[in-house]
Amino acid sequence: MDLTAEERGILAGAGGEAAKRALEYQIEVGRFWGAKRLVPVTNVHMMGDIEVMGDAGLQYLRDEVARDARCTVPTTTNARCIDFAHCDRLGQDPAEAVKERELIQCLRRMDVVTTDTCINYQTVYQPHLGEHVAWGDTGTVIYANSIFGARSNFESGPAALAAAMTGRTPEYGFHLDEHRRGSFAVQLEAKLDDLADWGAVGKLVGETHQDYFAVPVFHGYHRTPGADELKHLGAALASYGSMAMFHFIGVTPEAPASVDGFSEKISISEKDIQKVYSGYRLGDGDARLVVFSGPQQSLLEMKRLAALFEGRKVPAGSSCFVTTNGAVLAQSRTLGYAQTLEAAGVTILEGVCFYILQNLSPMRRANGWTNMVSNSAKIVNIIGAHRFNTILRRTADCVDIACSAKLK
Amino acid sequence: MQRKIEVAQAYGAVVEGEALVSEEGFSPRYDLDRWTGLITKPGHKLEGQSIVDKVCFFPSAKGGIAAGWAFYDIKWKKIAPKAFIFGVTNPVMVQGAVFAGIPITAGWSPHPREVLKTGDRVRVDPARRLIEVL
Numbered sequence: 323m324d325l326t327a328e329e330r331g332i333l334a335g336a337g338g339e340a341a342k343r344a345l346e347y348q349i350e351v352g353r354f355w356g357a358k359r360l361v362p363v364t365n366v367h368m369m370g371d372i373e374v375m376g377d378a379g380l381q382y383l384r385d386e387v388a389r390d391a392r393c394t395v396p397t398t399t400n401a402r403c404i405d406f407a408h409c410d411r412l413g414q415d416p417a418e419a420v421k422e423r424e425l426i427q428c429l430r431r432m433d434v435v436t437t438d439t440c441i442n443y444q445t446v447y448q449p450h451l452g453e454h455v456a457w458g459d460t461g462t463v464i465y466a467n468s469i470f471g472a473r474s475n476f477e478s479g480p481a482a483l484a485a486a487m488t489g490r491t492p493e494y495g496f497h498l499d500e501h502r503r504g505s506f507a508v509q510l511e512a513k514l515d516d517l518a519d520w521g522a523v524g525k526l527v528g529e530t531h532q533d534y535f536a537v538p539v540f541h542g543y544h545r546t547p548g549a550d551e552l553k554h555l556g557a558a559l560a561s562y563g564s565m566a567m568f569h570f571i572g573v574t575p576e577a578p579a580s581v582d583g584f585s586e587k588i589s590i591s592e593k594d595i596q597k598v599y600s601g602y603r604l605g606d607g608d609a610r611l612v613v614f615s616g617p618q619q620s621l622l623e624m625k626r627l628a629a630l631f632e633g634r635k636v637p638a639g640s641s642c643f644v645t646t647n648g649a650v651l652a653q654s655r656t657l658g659y660a661q662t663l664e665a666a667g668v669t670i671l672e673g674v675c676f677y678i679l680q681n682l683s684p685m686r687r688a689n690g691w692t693n694m695v696s697n698s699a700k701i702v703n704i705i706g707a708h709r710f711n712t713i714l715r716r717t718a719d720c721v722d723i724a725c726s727a728k729l730k
Numbered sequence: 731m732q733r734k735i736e737v738a739q740a741y742g743a744v745v746e747g748e749a750l751v752s753e754e755g756f757s758p759r760y761d762l763d764r765w766t767g768l769i770t771k772p773g774h775k776l777e778g779q780s781i782v783d784k785v786c787f788f789p790s791a792k793g794g795i796a797a798g799w800a801f802y803d804i805k806w807k808k809i810a811p812k813a814f815i816f817g818v819t820n821p822v823m824v825q826g827a828v829f830a831g832i833p834i835t836a837g838w839s840p841h842p843r844e845v846l847k848t849g850d851r852v853r854v855d856p857a858r859r860l861i862e863v864l
Contacts, residue, residue, distance in 0.1 A: 347829065350828045351824055351825055354739050354741045354824050354836075355739070355821070355824070356739075369796060369799075374799045374800070375803070376799070377803075378803045378806030378807070379802060382802070458795040459794070475821045476795055476820060476822050477795070477821070478796070478797060478799065478821075478822045479796075480825060480826070481798060481821070481829075494821075495821060532755075532790065532792075533818070534818075534821070560794070561794065564791070564792065564793075564820055678796070704760070704794070706760070709772070
């Protein structure tokens, strides 16, 4: 790999022990992918919480602090696993909560900004066309590459932390033009009136094209999609298909002019979307858990939920959770959306995502939850490891289900 | 016939171990019990099998970012495999394996099922981009 004088200096210890180790690690990863050099990054977003890191990861952070590890570029954190205000009620492990607090302190001592959000692209930092970043949480990466035209690979916790230390990342994958071209075309004939419909598109396209380097090109849609719609599309493509980028003709900055020349062309009709909804097993018919999470809710999603829940009530024995970040929650309180949701019996969790909650499997058993209903195709996909039977429904239907405990 | 597999990309030290060959992809978050090293995802083609100290052959990588910390976690708990051999992989698996110091390869020729089966002893030589059946 070609290294700059500055990078050779870091390897010689000029940036301290933590930066030296981080760069050595990045060079190994880069070599695997055939990277010719490293590229400077302006922003890092990392996943780091006690549920994903475990005791080994916490010890690693303690060691990093002891090595005087410091971020060299602005670095933020993804959604985490414990909401300290609700952890007792949720039955989360107090010993793990103590570790989570220590972990957060370690990150802050390294100058990590603990934003605890998976919607950094809506609330914290919006990179511009061609800007190289090192982001983790797949939903953030696909949004950065596709909507902003910024450049990032999926950067897992250790890789993002290394990028924070060195201010650069190996140049492979989506940092390179050759991987950013569309690989197949998807015509959107369906109406896609609800966020869940966009997630369903992501499921249909992702499941059938599972490949990190596949880049679908959407076209033919009858109107301009909004940010939350593209967020649900991207999150689902990344979750079902392990994809890191899509194009949308007329919408995203690097989309091709047309789909002429693509050998593979598929289309998504209204019937295809209906089939997604009818494909879920209703299990025992019990519908006592409804979740709006994965990704966290934007302010406009909070507004819509508040309007739908206004004057209604989640019945005793049922649970409804909404997750968002601290900034959105604060503004939702100012605007009254949070109060409306709480008056309806909805629990708002801050700085977390439902599927990574610490102790989720025991929580499921303790509450006797079998089915989980959500308007997020992503969470419907990935929460299966905790043995939930999951059901995707449109947003208004989810609210009806939350207030009636009846599936439909 | 010489029983060997050439790989396209590789990291790590030379290791020998018992092969565990999967027809299904792998995620350390969604398929694996991270306390025992057993594949516990209901319906996974290796459900009930242990990856501990095995040379694991998986056709593809599944799952998201969280997998990056998981390999370090299982290595620390002494339930890591000897090596990960992927048909197709993604950055997270590679970042995680390198961070944990677990050898990893991607891209294989011929397909493992043509030259070996679960239980065979194999040697993984990342520097030579070669896997040999012993």
